[in-house]
Amino acid sequence: MVSLLDRVTLEKMRLRALPRLAVCDRQALVRRVRELSPGLPESDTAISNIKGERNQAQGHLAKLNPAKYGSTRNHLDGAVTRLSPFIRHGVMNVTELRDQALEQSDAKSAEKFIQQLAWREYWQRLYQEYPQRIWQDVEPYKTGFAPGDYQDELPIDIAEGRTGVACLDGFIHELLTTGYLHNHARLYLAGYICHWRRVKWQAGAAWFLTHLLDGDPASNNLSWQWAASTFSHKPYYFNLDNVAKFSGDNVDTRIETNQALAGTYEALYARLFPKLEPKS
Amino acid sequence: MSVIWVHEDAITLDHPIFQLAGPDAQPIFIWDTQEHDRRRYSLKRRVFIYECAHDLDIPIYAGNSAEILSTIADGDSIFAAGSPDPDIRQVLADLRENQKVITVDAPRLAQIPPNTDTRRFFRFWNRARKSALTPSFETLMNTTQGS
Numbered sequence: 001m002v003s004l005l006d007r008v009t010l011e012k013m014r015l016r017a018l019p020r021l022a023v024c025d026r027q028a029l030v031r032r033v034r035e036l037s038p039g040l041p042e043s044d045t046a047i048s049n050i051k052g053e054r055n056q057a058q059g060h061l062a063k064l065n066p067a068k069y070g071s072t073r074n075h076l077d078g079a080v081t082r083l084s085p086f087i088r089h090g091v092m093n094v095t096e097l098r099d100q101a102l103e104q105s106d107a108k109s110a111e112k113f114i115q116q117l118a119w120r121e122y123w124q125r126l127y128q129e130y131p132q133r134i135w136q137d138v139e140p141y142k143t144g145f146a147p148g149d150y151q152d153e154l155p156i157d158i159a160e161g162r163t164g165v166a167c168l169d170g171f172i173h174e175l176l177t178t179g180y181l182h183n184h185a186r187l188y189l190a191g192y193i194c195h196w197r198r199v200k201w202q203a204g205a206a207w208f209l210t211h212l213l214d215g216d217p218a219s220n221n222l223s224w225q226w227a228a229s230t231f232s233h234k235p236y237y238f239n240l241d242n243v244a245k246f247s248g249d250n251v252d253t254r255i256e257t258n259q260a261l262a263g264t265y266e267a268l269y270a271r272l273f274p275k276l277e278p279k280s
Numbered sequence: 281m282s283v284i285w286v287h288e289d290a291i292t293l294d295h296p297i298f299q300l301a302g303p304d305a306q307p308i309f310i311w312d313t314q315e316h317d318r319r320r321y322s323l324k325r326r327v328f329i330y331e332c333a334h335d336l337d338i339p340i341y342a343g344n345s346a347e348i349l350s351t352i353a354d355g356d357s358i359f360a361a362g363s364p365d366p367d368i369r370q371v372l373a374d375l376r377e378n379q380k381v382i383t384v385d386a387p388r389l390a391q392i393p394p395n396t397d398t399r400r401f402f403r404f405w406n407r408a409r410k411s412a413l414t415p416s417f418e419t420l421m422n423t424t425q426g427s
Contacts, residue, residue, distance in 0.1 A: 015351055017339035018311070029334065033326045036342055039317045040326075048324045052291075052331030089332050090290035090361065095387045099415050107413045114389075115405060118412050121389045122404050128364035129398075179324040210320045213328045218364065 026051070048179040048213055050085055057086040061097065066105040070112030076182045077248035084214035085180070087120065094120060120219055127218035134221045135202060137230040143195065144275025150194070154203040158193060166257035167243050168192055170250075179213040184246055190227035191236045195272045196260060201228035239268055281306055283353045285345070287368050290361035290386065291332040297384045301359040308352065309333040311342045315367065346371050353379055361386060387416065 021028050030047060034040070050056070060083050072078030086092045094117040101110040127134060137147060157163050161172030171185040181189075186208070193204040205224040209215040225231035240261040244253040255262050263271075269279045282305040284297060293307065311333075316326055333340055341348045349358050349371075358375055360368075362385035375381050390408030397403045405412075 015341065015343075015348065017308070017341050020337075021334060026331075029330060030323075030327055033323065033330050036311055036313055037316065037323070037326055039313070040323055044323045046322070046324050047327055050328065052328040052333075053335045054292075054332075085328060086332075089288055089329065090292050090295070090386065091332055093292075093294075093386050094389045095416050098389055098412065099417075102413070102415045111413060114412055117389055118405055118408055119401060121408075121412075122398070122401050124364050125404075126398060131364070131366045179322070179328065206320065210322050211325070213325055215325065 046177050046179075048177075050082070050178065050180060050213055052085070052089075052091070054086070054091055057083055057092050060086075061092070061100055064097075064100060064104065064113075066101040066110035066113040070109065073112065073116070074184055075246050075248070076184055076251065078182075080182060082180065088214040088216045088219075120216075123216075123218035123222050126222060134217050138222075138225055139230050141235075142229040142233065143235050144273050145198065147200065150198050150200040152200055152203060154193070154199060154207050155197060158197065158199075159207065163192075163260075165192070165260050166252035166254070167240075167247065167261070168258075170252060175208075175211050179211055181212065186223070187227060187236060188238060188243060190224050191238055192261075194224075194228045195235055195237050201225060201230065235273065237265075237268060237272055239263055239265055281352065281354065282356045283308055283349060283358050285310070285349055285358060285360040285372075286333065286336065286338060287345070287360060287363065288329055289363040289365055289368060291329070291336065292361075293336055293338075295361050295384075295386060297359050297361050297382075300382065300384055301357075305357075305359055306352070307336070307338045308348075309336070309338055309340045310345045310348050311340055312345050313342065314344070346374055349375060350379065355379065357382060359383070 018032070021032060060081055064081055065079050068079040069081065073080055083092060083097065087094060087097070098114050098117055101113050104110070141147065158172070161169045161176065163169055163172070168189060171181060171189055174185070175181050175189075190201070190204055193199045194201050201224040205221045208220050208224070209217065212220065222231055227236040229235040238261070240253060240255065240258050240263075243251065243258075243261065247253055252258070266279045269276070282301060284301050284305050284307040286292070286307050286309045291309070298307070311330070321329075330340075341352075357380040358372075359382050360372060362383045363369065372381050372383060390412040392404065392407045392411075396407045
Protein backbone atom coordinates (compact mmCIF):
# COMPACT_ATOMS: atom_id res chain seq x y z
CA MET A 1 0.00 0.00 0.00
CA VAL A 2 1.35 3.43 -0.91
CA SER A 3 0.98 5.92 1.97
CA LEU A 4 0.10 9.58 1.45
CA LEU A 5 3.66 10.59 2.31
CA ASP A 6 5.06 8.12 -0.23
CA ARG A 7 2.61 9.46 -2.76
CA VAL A 8 3.78 13.02 -2.31
CA THR A 9 7.40 11.91 -2.59
CA LEU A 10 6.66 10.08 -5.80
CA GLU A 11 4.91 13.05 -7.31
CA LYS A 12 7.89 15.19 -6.42
CA MET A 13 10.03 12.80 -8.40
CA ARG A 14 8.05 13.96 -11.45
CA LEU A 15 8.05 10.55 -12.96
CA ARG A 16 9.35 10.60 -16.49
CA ALA A 17 9.84 7.90 -19.04
CA LEU A 18 13.38 7.16 -20.12
CA PRO A 19 14.37 9.09 -23.28
CA ARG A 20 13.72 7.03 -26.37
CA LEU A 21 16.79 5.67 -28.11
CA ALA A 22 17.36 5.75 -31.85
CA VAL A 23 16.10 2.62 -33.53
CA CYS A 24 18.90 0.23 -34.52
CA ASP A 25 21.48 1.86 -32.24
CA ARG A 26 22.40 -1.26 -30.34
CA GLN A 27 25.49 0.21 -28.73
CA ALA A 28 23.46 3.04 -27.22
CA LEU A 29 20.93 0.51 -25.97
CA VAL A 30 23.64 -1.58 -24.32
CA ARG A 31 25.04 1.57 -22.68
CA ARG A 32 21.57 2.40 -21.40
CA VAL A 33 21.14 -1.06 -19.92
CA ARG A 34 24.58 -0.81 -18.29
CA GLU A 35 23.72 2.58 -16.77
CA LEU A 36 20.49 1.16 -15.42
CA SER A 37 22.28 -1.89 -13.96
CA PRO A 38 25.06 -0.61 -11.69
CA GLY A 39 25.11 -3.91 -9.81
CA LEU A 40 26.22 -5.94 -12.85
CA PRO A 41 29.83 -7.10 -12.61
CA GLU A 42 32.28 -5.39 -15.00
CA SER A 43 33.26 -8.81 -16.28
CA ASP A 44 29.75 -9.43 -17.63
CA THR A 45 30.15 -8.11 -21.17
CA ALA A 46 28.61 -10.70 -23.50
CA ILE A 47 25.77 -9.55 -25.76
CA SER A 48 23.78 -12.09 -27.73
CA ASN A 49 23.54 -12.05 -31.50
CA ILE A 50 19.80 -12.62 -31.00
CA LYS A 51 18.07 -9.25 -31.02
CA GLY A 52 14.86 -8.62 -29.14
CA GLU A 53 12.86 -7.39 -32.10
CA ARG A 54 9.61 -8.84 -33.35
CA ASN A 55 10.74 -8.71 -36.97
CA GLN A 56 13.62 -11.02 -36.01
CA ALA A 57 11.10 -13.46 -34.60
CA GLN A 58 8.98 -13.17 -37.71
CA GLY A 59 12.05 -13.93 -39.80
CA HIS A 60 12.57 -17.16 -37.83
CA LEU A 61 8.89 -17.98 -38.12
CA ALA A 62 9.00 -17.54 -41.90
CA LYS A 63 11.61 -20.32 -42.02
CA LEU A 64 9.50 -22.72 -39.96
CA ASN A 65 9.30 -26.18 -41.49
CA PRO A 66 7.22 -28.27 -39.09
CA ALA A 67 7.85 -31.60 -40.82
CA LYS A 68 11.61 -31.05 -40.94
CA TYR A 69 11.52 -29.87 -37.35
CA GLY A 70 9.85 -33.14 -36.36
CA SER A 71 12.47 -35.30 -38.03
CA THR A 72 15.61 -33.32 -37.07
CA ARG A 73 14.82 -31.45 -33.84
CA ASN A 74 16.99 -33.69 -31.63
CA HIS A 75 20.07 -32.92 -33.71
CA LEU A 76 22.12 -29.94 -32.60
CA ASP A 77 22.15 -28.72 -36.21
CA GLY A 78 18.49 -29.65 -36.79
CA ALA A 79 15.72 -27.39 -38.07
CA VAL A 80 14.81 -25.83 -34.72
CA THR A 81 13.09 -22.46 -34.73
CA ARG A 82 15.16 -20.39 -32.25
CA LEU A 83 11.93 -18.66 -31.30
CA SER A 84 12.07 -19.62 -27.62
CA PRO A 85 13.39 -16.24 -26.33
CA PHE A 86 10.45 -14.52 -28.04
CA ILE A 87 7.94 -17.03 -26.70
CA ARG A 88 9.41 -16.69 -23.19
CA HIS A 89 8.76 -12.96 -23.11
CA GLY A 90 5.40 -13.11 -24.83
CA VAL A 91 6.61 -11.35 -27.98
CA MET A 92 4.95 -14.27 -29.75
CA ASN A 93 2.16 -16.44 -28.44
CA VAL A 94 2.21 -20.23 -28.85
CA THR A 95 -1.19 -20.19 -30.57
CA GLU A 96 0.26 -17.94 -33.28
CA LEU A 97 3.02 -20.49 -33.88
CA ARG A 98 0.59 -23.40 -33.83
CA ASP A 99 -1.63 -21.69 -36.40
CA GLN A 100 1.36 -20.96 -38.63
CA ALA A 101 2.50 -24.59 -38.42
CA LEU A 102 -0.98 -25.85 -39.34
CA GLU A 103 -1.10 -23.48 -42.29
CA GLN A 104 2.11 -24.95 -43.64
CA SER A 105 1.58 -28.63 -42.80
CA ASP A 106 -1.12 -31.13 -42.03
CA ALA A 107 -1.70 -31.88 -38.36
CA LYS A 108 0.26 -35.13 -38.48
CA SER A 109 3.41 -33.49 -39.87
CA ALA A 110 3.11 -30.56 -37.46
CA GLU A 111 2.40 -32.69 -34.39
CA LYS A 112 5.97 -32.91 -33.03
CA PHE A 113 6.36 -29.15 -33.28
CA ILE A 114 3.02 -28.47 -31.61
CA GLN A 115 3.80 -31.05 -28.93
CA GLN A 116 6.90 -29.05 -28.03
CA LEU A 117 4.73 -25.94 -27.71
CA ALA A 118 2.46 -27.96 -25.45
CA TRP A 119 5.41 -28.75 -23.18
CA ARG A 120 5.71 -25.02 -22.48
CA GLU A 121 2.00 -24.73 -21.77
CA TYR A 122 2.22 -27.75 -19.49
CA TRP A 123 5.07 -26.20 -17.45
CA GLN A 124 3.20 -22.87 -17.27
CA ARG A 125 0.06 -24.54 -15.97
CA LEU A 126 2.06 -26.34 -13.29
CA TYR A 127 3.81 -23.09 -12.34
CA GLN A 128 0.50 -21.34 -11.84
CA GLU A 129 -0.99 -24.23 -9.89
CA TYR A 130 2.05 -25.13 -7.76
CA PRO A 131 4.50 -22.20 -7.70
CA GLN A 132 6.36 -23.73 -4.76
CA ARG A 133 7.47 -26.67 -6.92
CA ILE A 134 9.68 -24.45 -9.01
CA TRP A 135 12.59 -24.50 -6.54
CA GLN A 136 11.70 -27.58 -4.47
CA ASP A 137 12.10 -31.24 -5.36
CA VAL A 138 8.72 -32.35 -6.69
CA GLU A 139 9.59 -35.99 -5.87
CA PRO A 140 12.59 -37.78 -4.30
CA TYR A 141 15.69 -38.42 -6.40
CA LYS A 142 15.66 -41.86 -8.08
CA THR A 143 19.45 -42.07 -8.18
CA GLY A 144 20.13 -43.90 -4.92
CA PHE A 145 21.32 -40.62 -3.41
CA ALA A 146 19.62 -38.23 -0.97
CA PRO A 147 19.42 -34.47 -1.58
CA GLY A 148 22.16 -33.98 1.01
CA ASP A 149 24.56 -36.00 -1.15
CA TYR A 150 24.48 -33.25 -3.79
CA GLN A 151 26.56 -30.05 -3.70
CA ASP A 152 24.68 -26.79 -3.23
CA GLU A 153 26.93 -24.62 -5.37
CA LEU A 154 27.86 -24.83 -9.02
CA PRO A 155 31.61 -25.59 -9.24
CA ILE A 156 33.62 -22.75 -10.78
CA ASP A 157 35.07 -24.90 -13.57
CA ILE A 158 31.53 -25.53 -14.80
CA ALA A 159 30.51 -21.87 -14.51
CA GLU A 160 33.55 -20.90 -16.57
CA GLY A 161 33.47 -23.76 -19.08
CA ARG A 162 36.69 -25.39 -17.91
CA THR A 163 35.45 -28.89 -17.05
CA GLY A 164 37.98 -30.60 -19.29
CA VAL A 165 35.15 -32.29 -21.19
CA ALA A 166 35.51 -30.67 -24.60
CA CYS A 167 31.97 -30.95 -25.92
CA LEU A 168 30.47 -29.66 -22.67
CA ASP A 169 32.95 -26.78 -22.45
CA GLY A 170 31.87 -25.86 -25.97
CA PHE A 171 28.21 -25.84 -24.95
CA ILE A 172 29.01 -23.72 -21.88
CA HIS A 173 30.90 -21.23 -24.04
CA GLU A 174 27.86 -21.01 -26.32
CA LEU A 175 25.57 -20.47 -23.33
CA LEU A 176 27.73 -17.72 -21.88
CA THR A 177 28.27 -15.85 -25.14
CA THR A 178 24.95 -16.24 -26.98
CA GLY A 179 22.37 -16.91 -24.25
CA TYR A 180 20.98 -19.76 -26.34
CA LEU A 181 21.50 -23.52 -26.37
CA HIS A 182 19.83 -26.29 -28.30
CA ASN A 183 17.55 -28.31 -26.02
CA HIS A 184 19.68 -31.44 -26.36
CA ALA A 185 22.80 -29.53 -25.27
CA ARG A 186 20.84 -28.29 -22.25
CA LEU A 187 20.02 -31.88 -21.34
CA TYR A 188 23.65 -32.95 -21.69
CA LEU A 189 24.75 -30.18 -19.35
CA ALA A 190 21.96 -30.92 -16.87
CA GLY A 191 22.76 -34.64 -16.85
CA TYR A 192 26.47 -33.97 -16.40
CA ILE A 193 26.00 -31.44 -13.60
CA CYS A 194 23.47 -33.52 -11.64
CA HIS A 195 24.91 -37.01 -12.12
CA TRP A 196 28.60 -36.81 -13.03
CA ARG A 197 29.33 -33.93 -10.66
CA ARG A 198 26.50 -34.59 -8.19
CA VAL A 199 25.41 -30.96 -7.91
CA LYS A 200 21.88 -30.00 -6.87
CA TRP A 201 19.70 -29.28 -9.89
CA GLN A 202 18.76 -25.93 -8.32
CA ALA A 203 22.34 -24.66 -8.80
CA GLY A 204 22.31 -25.56 -12.48
CA ALA A 205 18.81 -24.20 -13.02
CA ALA A 206 19.74 -20.84 -11.46
CA TRP A 207 22.84 -20.65 -13.65
CA PHE A 208 20.76 -21.29 -16.79
CA LEU A 209 18.25 -18.63 -15.74
CA THR A 210 21.07 -16.11 -15.48
CA HIS A 211 22.20 -16.71 -19.03
CA LEU A 212 19.45 -18.16 -21.24
CA LEU A 213 17.51 -15.48 -23.09
CA ASP A 214 14.52 -17.82 -22.94
CA GLY A 215 15.13 -18.63 -19.26
CA ASP A 216 11.71 -19.24 -17.80
CA PRO A 217 11.44 -20.55 -14.23
CA ALA A 218 8.74 -23.09 -15.13
CA SER A 219 10.18 -24.66 -18.30
CA ASN A 220 13.75 -24.40 -17.09
CA ASN A 221 13.44 -25.66 -13.53
CA LEU A 222 10.96 -28.44 -14.22
CA SER A 223 13.17 -29.63 -17.10
CA TRP A 224 16.12 -29.69 -14.71
CA GLN A 225 13.99 -31.70 -12.30
CA TRP A 226 13.18 -34.08 -15.15
CA ALA A 227 16.90 -34.61 -15.78
CA ALA A 228 17.70 -34.88 -12.08
CA SER A 229 14.87 -37.45 -11.58
CA THR A 230 12.92 -35.38 -9.04
CA PHE A 231 10.17 -34.96 -11.65
CA SER A 232 10.57 -38.15 -13.67
CA HIS A 233 10.84 -41.90 -13.17
CA LYS A 234 14.59 -42.12 -13.72
CA PRO A 235 17.67 -39.90 -14.01
CA TYR A 236 18.68 -38.58 -17.43
CA TYR A 237 22.19 -39.57 -18.47
CA PHE A 238 23.93 -40.09 -21.79
CA ASN A 239 27.23 -41.17 -23.26
CA LEU A 240 29.70 -39.78 -25.76
CA ASP A 241 28.28 -41.89 -28.58
CA ASN A 242 24.96 -40.16 -28.07
CA VAL A 243 26.55 -36.70 -28.23
CA ALA A 244 28.41 -37.70 -31.40
CA LYS A 245 25.20 -39.04 -32.94
CA PHE A 246 23.28 -35.81 -32.42
CA SER A 247 26.07 -33.26 -32.89
CA GLY A 248 27.24 -31.68 -36.09
CA ASP A 249 30.85 -31.30 -37.15
CA ASN A 250 31.32 -28.23 -34.94
CA VAL A 251 31.26 -30.21 -31.69
CA ASP A 252 34.42 -31.92 -30.43
CA THR A 253 33.36 -35.49 -29.61
CA ARG A 254 36.78 -37.17 -29.65
CA ILE A 255 37.29 -39.75 -26.92
CA GLU A 256 40.61 -38.30 -25.81
CA THR A 257 39.05 -34.91 -25.05
CA ASN A 258 35.80 -36.24 -23.54
CA GLN A 259 36.89 -39.19 -21.46
CA ALA A 260 34.39 -38.63 -18.63
CA LEU A 261 31.53 -39.34 -21.03
CA ALA A 262 33.02 -42.33 -22.82
CA GLY A 263 31.68 -45.81 -22.17
CA THR A 264 28.63 -47.99 -22.55
CA TYR A 265 25.35 -47.05 -20.91
CA GLU A 266 25.70 -50.02 -18.56
CA ALA A 267 29.19 -49.00 -17.44
CA LEU A 268 28.22 -45.37 -16.95
CA TYR A 269 25.08 -46.36 -15.05
CA ALA A 270 27.14 -48.49 -12.65
CA ARG A 271 29.59 -45.63 -12.17
CA LEU A 272 27.08 -42.82 -11.75
CA PHE A 273 24.46 -44.70 -9.73
CA PRO A 274 26.39 -47.29 -7.70
CA LYS A 275 23.60 -47.64 -5.14
CA LEU A 276 21.02 -48.73 -7.72
CA GLU A 277 20.56 -52.24 -9.07
CA PRO A 278 22.95 -52.82 -12.01
CA LYS A 279 21.44 -52.43 -15.47
CA SER A 280 21.16 -55.78 -17.19
CA MET B 281 -5.23 7.54 -16.68
CA SER B 282 -5.74 3.81 -17.15
CA VAL B 283 -2.51 1.93 -17.61
CA ILE B 284 -1.58 -1.33 -19.30
CA TRP B 285 1.41 -2.89 -17.59
CA VAL B 286 3.50 -4.54 -20.30
CA HIS B 287 5.54 -6.79 -18.03
CA GLU B 288 8.32 -9.17 -18.95
CA ASP B 289 6.04 -12.18 -19.49
CA ALA B 290 4.08 -10.39 -22.23
CA ILE B 291 6.18 -7.80 -24.07
CA THR B 292 3.65 -7.34 -26.83
CA LEU B 293 0.86 -5.07 -28.01
CA ASP B 294 -0.98 -8.08 -29.45
CA HIS B 295 -2.74 -9.45 -26.40
CA PRO B 296 -6.44 -9.59 -25.45
CA ILE B 297 -5.79 -7.21 -22.53
CA PHE B 298 -5.48 -4.38 -25.08
CA GLN B 299 -9.01 -4.92 -26.40
CA LEU B 300 -10.36 -4.93 -22.88
CA ALA B 301 -8.44 -1.84 -21.80
CA GLY B 302 -9.50 0.18 -24.84
CA PRO B 303 -7.59 2.74 -26.90
CA ASP B 304 -7.29 5.35 -24.15
CA ALA B 305 -5.29 3.15 -21.80
CA GLN B 306 -1.56 3.87 -21.84
CA PRO B 307 0.74 0.85 -22.21
CA ILE B 308 4.01 1.20 -20.30
CA PHE B 309 7.03 -0.98 -19.62
CA ILE B 310 8.86 -0.73 -16.30
CA TRP B 311 12.56 -1.41 -16.02
CA ASP B 312 12.97 -2.72 -12.48
CA THR B 313 16.70 -3.07 -11.88
CA GLN B 314 16.28 -4.47 -8.39
CA GLU B 315 14.10 -7.24 -9.76
CA HIS B 316 16.67 -8.04 -12.46
CA ASP B 317 19.43 -8.08 -9.84
CA ARG B 318 17.39 -10.37 -7.63
CA ARG B 319 16.87 -12.71 -10.59
CA ARG B 320 20.59 -12.45 -11.40
CA TYR B 321 19.99 -11.68 -15.06
CA SER B 322 23.17 -11.38 -17.09
CA LEU B 323 23.81 -8.36 -19.31
CA LYS B 324 22.71 -10.23 -22.43
CA ARG B 325 19.36 -11.12 -20.86
CA ARG B 326 18.79 -7.52 -19.82
CA VAL B 327 19.70 -6.25 -23.29
CA PHE B 328 17.30 -8.69 -24.92
CA ILE B 329 14.45 -7.65 -22.61
CA TYR B 330 15.14 -3.94 -23.14
CA GLU B 331 15.21 -4.48 -26.91
CA CYS B 332 11.84 -6.25 -26.83
CA ALA B 333 10.32 -3.36 -24.86
CA HIS B 334 12.02 -0.68 -26.97
CA ASP B 335 10.72 -2.36 -30.11
CA LEU B 336 7.13 -1.63 -29.03
CA ASP B 337 7.70 2.14 -28.99
CA ILE B 338 5.94 2.64 -25.66
CA PRO B 339 7.16 4.64 -22.64
CA ILE B 340 9.74 2.82 -20.53
CA TYR B 341 10.04 3.88 -16.89
CA ALA B 342 12.81 2.87 -14.53
CA GLY B 343 12.01 2.01 -10.94
CA ASN B 344 9.78 -0.07 -8.72
CA SER B 345 6.87 -1.57 -10.66
CA ALA B 346 4.18 -1.14 -8.01
CA GLU B 347 5.14 2.48 -7.25
CA ILE B 348 5.25 3.52 -10.88
CA LEU B 349 2.00 1.80 -11.80
CA SER B 350 0.24 3.31 -8.83
CA THR B 351 1.53 6.80 -9.58
CA ILE B 352 0.71 6.80 -13.28
CA ALA B 353 -2.70 5.17 -12.91
CA ASP B 354 -3.45 7.61 -10.08
CA GLY B 355 -6.62 5.82 -9.07
CA ASP B 356 -7.65 4.64 -12.53
CA SER B 357 -7.57 1.03 -13.65
CA ILE B 358 -4.45 -1.01 -14.17
CA PHE B 359 -4.57 -3.69 -16.86
CA ALA B 360 -2.06 -6.52 -17.26
CA ALA B 361 -1.62 -9.79 -19.09
CA GLY B 362 -2.10 -12.74 -16.77
CA SER B 363 1.10 -14.45 -15.63
CA PRO B 364 1.97 -17.46 -13.48
CA ASP B 365 5.02 -15.60 -12.12
CA PRO B 366 4.53 -15.21 -8.34
CA ASP B 367 6.37 -11.86 -8.28
CA ILE B 368 4.21 -10.32 -10.99
CA ARG B 369 1.12 -11.72 -9.30
CA GLN B 370 2.22 -10.24 -5.99
CA VAL B 371 2.70 -6.76 -7.47
CA LEU B 372 -0.81 -6.94 -8.92
CA ALA B 373 -2.27 -8.31 -5.68
CA ASP B 374 -0.73 -5.44 -3.69
CA LEU B 375 -2.06 -2.84 -6.14
CA ARG B 376 -5.49 -4.44 -6.01
CA GLU B 377 -5.83 -3.30 -2.40
CA ASN B 378 -6.20 0.31 -3.53
CA GLN B 379 -6.97 0.23 -7.23
CA LYS B 380 -8.92 -1.65 -9.81
CA VAL B 381 -6.64 -4.24 -11.38
CA ILE B 382 -7.78 -6.30 -14.36
CA THR B 383 -5.89 -9.23 -15.86
CA VAL B 384 -6.61 -11.40 -18.88
CA ASP B 385 -4.73 -14.54 -19.88
CA ALA B 386 -3.32 -15.05 -23.38
CA PRO B 387 -5.14 -17.66 -25.48
CA ARG B 388 -4.25 -21.21 -24.47
CA LEU B 389 -2.87 -23.74 -26.89
CA ALA B 390 -5.07 -26.50 -25.53
CA GLN B 391 -8.35 -26.93 -23.75
CA ILE B 392 -8.29 -29.68 -21.13
CA PRO B 393 -11.04 -30.93 -18.86
CA PRO B 394 -10.86 -29.89 -15.23
CA ASN B 395 -9.14 -32.38 -12.90
CA THR B 396 -6.93 -33.71 -15.68
CA ASP B 397 -4.00 -35.65 -14.18
CA THR B 398 -0.99 -33.41 -14.82
CA ARG B 399 1.62 -35.38 -12.90
CA ARG B 400 3.33 -36.33 -16.15
CA PHE B 401 3.38 -34.51 -19.49
CA PHE B 402 2.00 -37.35 -21.61
CA ARG B 403 -1.07 -37.70 -19.43
CA PHE B 404 -1.65 -33.98 -20.07
CA TRP B 405 -0.85 -34.34 -23.77
CA ASN B 406 -3.32 -37.19 -24.24
CA ARG B 407 -6.11 -34.87 -23.08
CA ALA B 408 -4.72 -31.75 -24.76
CA ARG B 409 -3.74 -33.21 -28.14
CA LYS B 410 -7.00 -32.77 -30.04
CA SER B 411 -7.51 -29.10 -29.20
CA ALA B 412 -3.78 -28.32 -29.48
CA LEU B 413 -3.83 -29.59 -33.07
CA THR B 414 -6.86 -27.46 -33.95
CA PRO B 415 -6.23 -24.00 -35.46
CA SER B 416 -7.42 -21.01 -33.41
CA PHE B 417 -10.07 -19.95 -35.93
CA GLU B 418 -11.76 -23.38 -35.74
CA THR B 419 -11.77 -23.27 -31.95
CA LEU B 420 -13.24 -19.77 -32.12
CA MET B 421 -15.96 -20.87 -34.58
CA ASN B 422 -16.90 -23.83 -32.41
CA THR B 423 -17.08 -21.58 -29.34
CA THR B 424 -19.23 -19.03 -31.16
CA GLN B 425 -21.57 -21.66 -32.57
CA GLY B 426 -22.00 -23.19 -29.16
CA SER B 427 -22.82 -19.92 -27.43
